[in-house]
Amino acid sequence: MAGKKLETFLKQAAGVVQDFFPAGSPVFIPLLYSALVWAVKRKGDLEAEVSGLKLWLEPEIVNNKPDEFILDFFKGDPALTGTFSLELKNREIKSLRQAFRALYPVKGLEEPFLQSLFSEEIAKGDYRLIAAQFDSRLRLALDEIKATEKQLELWPALKDIGENFLSLGWALMAEPELRARLKANLEKNEQTEEEE
Amino acid sequence: MKKPDSSGCKNKLRPSSLTGGGSGLKLLAVFFALIFLTGCASSSLLKAKTDYLQAERLQRSLRQEEATAAYKRTRQEISAVISRKPSGEAYLLKGLTEVNLNLWEEAENSFRLAASLGEDKAQAWAEELRLFGLARSFEAQGWTETSTRLYGILAEKGKYQPVVRASVGRLVDLRLKALVDFSEPLEAAQKEKNKILAEALKMVERAVEQEPACGYYHYLLAQVLAHQKDYNQSLEEAVMAKELGLPSEEIWRDNDLQIIFCYEQLEKSLQPAELTAFRARYNSWVKKWKWPTETTPDWKRS
Numbered sequence: 001m002a003g004k005k006l007e008t009f010l011k012q013a014a015g016v017v018q019d020f021f022p023a024g025s026p027v028f029i030p031l032l033y034s035a036l037v038w039a040v041k042r043k044g045d046l047e048a049e050v051s052g053l054k055l056w057l058e059p060e061i062v063n064n065k066p067d068e069f070i071l072d073f074f075k076g077d078p079a080l081t082g083t084f085s086l087e088l089k090n091r092e093i094k095s096l097r098q099a100f101r102a103l104y105p106v107k108g109l110e111e112p113f114l115q116s117l118f119s120e121e122i123a124k125g126d127y128r129l130i131a132a133q134f135d136s137r138l139r140l141a142l143d144e145i146k147a148t149e150k151q152l153e154l155w156p157a158l159k160d161i162g163e164n165f166l167s168l169g170w171a172l173m174a175e176p177e178l179r180a181r182l183k184a185n186l187e188k189n190e191q192t193e194e195e196e
Numbered sequence: 197m198k199k200p201d202s203s204g205c206k207n208k209l210r211p212s213s214l215t216g217g218g219s220g221l222k223l224l225a226v227f228f229a230l231i232f233l234t235g236c237a238s239s240s241l242l243k244a245k246t247d248y249l250q251a252e253r254l255q256r257s258l259r260q261e262e263a264t265a266a267y268k269r270t271r272q273e274i275s276a277v278i279s280r281k282p283s284g285e286a287y288l289l290k291g292l293t294e295v296n297l298n299l300w301e302e303a304e305n306s307f308r309l310a311a312s313l314g315e316d317k318a319q320a321w322a323e324e325l326r327l328f329g330l331a332r333s334f335e336a337q338g339w340t341e342t343s344t345r346l347y348g349i350l351a352e353k354g355k356y357q358p359v360v361r362a363s364v365g366r367l368v369d370l371r372l373k374a375l376v377d378f379s380e381p382l383e384a385a386q387k388e389k390n391k392i393l394a395e396a397l398k399m400v401e402r403a404v405e406q407e408p409a410c411g412y413y414h415y416l417l418a419q420v421l422a423h424q425k426d427y428n429q430s431l432e433e434a435v436m437a438k439e440l441g442l443p444s445e446e447i448w449r450d451n452d453l454q455i456i457f458c459y460e461q462l463e464k465s466l467q468p469a470e471l472t473a474f475r476a477r478y479n480s481w482v483k484k485w486k487w488p489t490e491t492t493p494d495w496k497r498s
Contacts, residue, residue, distance in 0.1 A: 060369040060373070061369065061372075061419060061447075061450065062450070063373065063376070064369060064372035064373050064375070064376050064419075066422050066423045066425075068422075068425070068457075068461070069422065069454075069457055072457055072460065072461075076460075097376070108449075108453055109446060109449045109450060109453075110449070110495070110496065111446075
């Protein structure tokens with residue numbers, strides 16, 4: 001019953017947010033997902049969080065990590081070790097560093113917007129695709145978010161969704177469970193809309 | 197035919213005495229309106245100041261997103277105050293808020309206006325911000341040496357703390373970038389790399405000496421020390437950075453992963469006797485931070 005209620009809530013929420021974006025936009029689901037995760041984390045201002053994205057995504061220090069740190073990052077995650085086994089075996093630091101730039105914020109720092117933007121690739125374990133498309137997909141997403149800055153109603157709408165979400169008590173769910181259910185429901189909604 | 201006035205009302209003929217009385221009333225109304233607006237402006241200025249202090253408090257508690265929202269609100273409030281009654285104090289507050297929102301150019305402009313309205317210290321801040329802006333644009337155009345020189349001047353001689361911190365950060369980034377980009381044969385490269393690292397270390401150590409309680413400087417130190425493979429010292433600096441506080445969630449998380457990285461490296465290299473004492477020390481921190489395991493920070497989910 002609760003599952004059905006959650007599904008209905010997410011469907012309605014997706015409907016509200018979708019109106020702010022052009023059809024087929026890659027951004028609205030990550031944004032909604034982030035809104036709910038941030039609501040649970042009791043983060044104050046979603047707009048500030050989203051407008052802070054550019055700062056978040058451009059940490060210079062990420063590009064300048066020591067080789068050992070990069071190797072440790074890839075070796076410490078079995079999925080990444082498998083995907084980049086050849087580069088790790090041959091110690092191809094240059095290619096690993098390039099992939100690290102994209103994968104460290106997603107897998108290491110676990111930024112919710114990025115995790116959702118690349119949720120499909122993460123689920124499939126397609127980390128090479130994340131590395132290859134990171135810059136272009138991100139630029140596209142940020143451009144679309146920037147375009148919504150003029151739509152002042154978006155932020156209160158997202159805030160309402162977050163508050164409703166909290167008032168319905170789902171925030172008491174364990175966070176990994178919540179994230180898994182959110183992802184499943186949002187992706188289900190997306191598929192249904194595509195079929196329609 | 198008489199035209200309606202701008203308000204859309206028809207002109208009416210009035211006795212001249214009444215018209216004269218109207219001017220007096222108008223003057224009085226303007227006078228009271230001015231007093232009212234001045235009162236509003238000063239109470240709004242007070243509100244903006246209170247919000248600014250609240251934003252600073254949030255920032256100190258590492259509630260970065262809420263702090264950003266509070267700074268944005270303060271900026272809107274103070275802009276409204278300025279449009280009613282510009283003053284040096286209001287422009288100074290606007291500039292301070294803009295620095296916290298990383299709006300460097302806007303902050304420079306606000307400080308200049310504050311200085312022109314009598315806030316003397318704002319002039320020096322505006323100059324430092326102008327130099328910082330210049331360094332950033334040189335850097336963006338690939339003029340690394342020039343930008344490094346400018347950042348160096350600001351890091352050493354700057355008086356305005358946010359500019360000094362940002363300059364030290366940029367300097368370290370530029371030095372580490374040079375290190376990563378190095379493509380000379382191994383032996384020559386190592387010598388040059390050691391030189392670059394020694395320079396970077398000296399730079400941050402000097403900053404730490406000047407402001408020992410700045411968590412961000414300890415974070416930078418931890419990064420440089422990790423490049424030197426001094427994991428023990430890097431871990432200590434990263435712990436200190438965590439305890440003193442860091443400016444953003446991103447840096448906070450990266451610092452946590454730095455702590456774990458150093459822990460894992462030391463686990464591999466320490467002798468059994470040292471390892472026991474090290475683990476006990478490390479675990480006391482893990483317990484304090486409420487991490488689920490030695491290598492899982494509290495925010496880590498997957």
